[in-house]
Amino acid sequence: MSRVSRERVEDALFRAGYWLLFAVIMLPILVVFVTSFQQGEYLTFPPSEYSLRWYGEFFASEEWLSAVVDSAAIGIGASVLATVLGVTGSLAVQRSDSALSRVLPPVILLPLLLPPVVIGLTLLIYVNRIGFTSAYLNIVVAHTLWATPLVFFVMQSVFARFDWSLRDAGMDLGARPSRVFYHVVLPNVRSGVVISAVIAFIVSLQEFIMALFLKSYYVKTVPVLAWTSLESSLTPMVSVVSAFLVLTSIVGVLVAAAVMNMEWLAEQL
Amino acid sequence: MFAWLGRRIKSQNTGSVMLIAPLAAFELVFFVVPFLILVRMSLNESAQAGPYQSGFTLDAYRSVLDSTLYHDLVFFSFKLGVIATVVAVLLALFYAYAAYRATGVRKSLLLFSIILPLLTTLVVKTYAWRPLLAPNGVLNDLLMAVGLTSSPIQFAPGMFGTVVGQVYIVFPYAVLAIYSVLSTMDWDTVEAARDLGASRPRSFLEVVVPEALPGIAVATVVSFAWSVGAYAAPSQLGSGEQTTFAMEIESLMLTAFDWPTGAAFSLLMLASMLVVSLAVMRLLTGSVGGVQDV
Numbered sequence: 001m002s003r004v005s006r007e008r009v010e011d012a013l014f015r016a017g018y019w020l021l022f023a024v025i026m027l028p029i030l031v032v033f034v035t036s037f038q039q040g041e042y043l044t045f046p047p048s049e050y051s052l053r054w055y056g057e058f059f060a061s062e063e064w065l066s067a068v069v070d071s072a073a074i075g076i077g078a079s080v081l082a083t084v085l086g087v088t089g090s091l092a093v094q095r096s097d098s099a100l101s102r103v104l105p106p107v108i109l110l111p112l113l114l115p116p117v118v119i120g121l122t123l124l125i126y127v128n129r130i131g132f133t134s135a136y137l138n139i140v141v142a143h144t145l146w147a148t149p150l151v152f153f154v155m156q157s158v159f160a161r162f163d164w165s166l167r168d169a170g171m172d173l174g175a176r177p178s179r180v181f182y183h184v185v186l187p188n189v190r191s192g193v194v195i196s197a198v199i200a201f202i203v204s205l206q207e208f209i210m211a212l213f214l215k216s217y218y219v220k221t222v223p224v225l226a227w228t229s230l231e232s233s234l235t236p237m238v239s240v241v242s243a244f245l246v247l248t249s250i251v252g253v254l255v256a257a258a259v260m261n262m263e264w265l266a267e268q269l
Numbered sequence: 270m271f272a273w274l275g276r277r278i279k280s281q282n283t284g285s286v287m288l289i290a291p292l293a294a295f296e297l298v299f300f301v302v303p304f305l306i307l308v309r310m311s312l313n314e315s316a317q318a319g320p321y322q323s324g325f326t327l328d329a330y331r332s333v334l335d336s337t338l339y340h341d342l343v344f345f346s347f348k349l350g351v352i353a354t355v356v357a358v359l360l361a362l363f364y365a366y367a368a369y370r371a372t373g374v375r376k377s378l379l380l381f382s383i384i385l386p387l388l389t390t391l392v393v394k395t396y397a398w399r400p401l402l403a404p405n406g407v408l409n410d411l412l413m414a415v416g417l418t419s420s421p422i423q424f425a426p427g428m429f430g431t432v433v434g435q436v437y438i439v440f441p442y443a444v445l446a447i448y449s450v451l452s453t454m455d456w457d458t459v460e461a462a463r464d465l466g467a468s469r470p471r472s473f474l475e476v477v478v479p480e481a482l483p484g485i486a487v488a489t490v491v492s493f494a495w496s497v498g499a500y501a502a503p504s505q506l507g508s509g510e511q512t513t514f515a516m517e518i519e520s521l522m523l524t525a526f527d528w529p530t531g532a533a534f535s536l537l538m539l540a541s542m543l544v545v546s547l548a549v550m551r552l553l554t555g556s557v558g559g560v561q562d563v
Contacts, residue, residue: 021364028386029389043399043400089293098289226393230505246385246393266448
């Protein structure tokens with residue numbers, strides 16, 4: 001075979017390969033959306049009949065709606081906490097070469113690399129020992145542990161691109177540090193902060209293993225309730241809930257991609 | 270006072286210390302200390318009533334190390350870890366390379382398909398495979414329609430489904446780890462190899478892969494850590510034979526209320542995972558220090 005025709009075959013195989021993978025990656029997400037409009041009691045794909053029945057049942061269910069409220073409250077809490085800790089910590093590490101700023105990044109990265117079951121059990125034992133009984137706060141803390149490294153590393157690359165002489169100029173003109181941060185630094189890194197907060201919220205919304213360990217009878221996040229209801233039966237209700245969860249991620253990713261771009265986002269995560 | 274503070278911050282690192290304090294305190298109070306308490310818990314005694322009984326004993330470690338049931342769980346966890354990691358990293362290398370080569374809308378689509386599952390809950394990612402892999406599911410319908418098989422194959426619940434589910438979970442992490450390294454690579458070096466007569470597969474293997482090694486190392490370690498600790502995929506897509514240590518820990522903690530054993534078991538697993546991960550890092554990058562970020 002000549003080189004040109006061989007390369008044409010290679011090209012075709014290469015392209016077929018990654019589009020096939022792309023299709024397989026998107027397939028489960030398609031299943032979620034399609035089966036959420038299913039009529040029947042038991043999950044089948046593709047469904048034989050379509051209706052909005054399970055959406056109706058979702059909005060009529062107090063249990064699910066209270067899980068939505070719990071998830072939103074925990075997500076906002078974790079997002080705010082992770083963003084504050086991640087942005088301040090990242091700013092500090094950027095501008096300092098103290099021993100602490102060398103030790104800290106590996107420590108905050110570590111929770112992401114441990115199996116979530118292990119973090120779940122570690123925190124369960126801990127909150128019991130110190131008598132910390134609010135399931136809300138416990139799950140917020142667990143999710144912050146996970147979201148903070150993402151905020152931290154996104155902000156590291158955002159701050160790395162910031163021109164620090166602007167800050168120094170502000171300082172030289174006599175502005176106090178908090179004013180310089182608010183008027184000079186923040187406007188330049190605002191989109192990075194927004195993206196960090198969105199990512200932190202989504203990470204909290206979707207996490208379920210730690211939330212499973214730390215849930216209480218009254219406080220259950222949406223993925224935890226989905227998981228426990230799967231253990232009893234495989235109904236399209238979970239598809240409806242999943243569709244909402246996937247949609248929030250799609251909106252979040254699109255917002256982040258519109259502010260920066262997809263490539264930048266991929267390199268940060 | 271603020272002007273003074275500003276000058277202090279500019280001249281020294283006091284400001285940095287103040288900025289770093291909240292994060293450092295948070296990590297100390299909610300990560301480092303809990304971990305020490307976990308170690309302490311593993312030395313307590315198991316109790317008949319309640320999660321544990323104060324004490325100082327190695328019984329929990331002994332009961333884990335002596336139990337053949339736990340040996341099986343550990344063996345299966347590592348087996349799933351190795352299989353899922355190898356499959357995920359090979360596919361991810363290919364996909365990351367495709368995303369690196371692509372331009373415009375195609376690049377955005379390929380990256381979107383990675384970020385979206387990354388930000389989707391494990392529950393959805395494993396649950397959606399069930400109707401696809403079930404005995405009367407889509408894959409079997411397809412295989413029978415094409416005539417490749419005459420009777421349904423038990424993809425899930427079972428080992429096949431568990432591996433598919435777990436690969437699907439770790440694949441985005443692996444792609445991003447490799448992609449972030451590739452995106453800094455200069456395409457000219459590959460062009461040069463091609464100009465010197467290397468075929469495409471050869472230039473990929475001899476130029477791209479060595480360049481991507483730090484990313485491959487990170488992808489391997491992350492996929493491995495996550496797959497050995499797999500919980501969602503084997504519970505949803507396994508048949509009951511696919512039981513991992515993470516599933517056992519969940520039942521030890523939440524059902525059996527045997528906290529010392531749960532703590533000891535997870536510490537032993539963490540230690541062995543750490544040893545394997547460091548060995549992989551060494552093997553792939555030549556040194557442990559080669560990895561800068563994830």
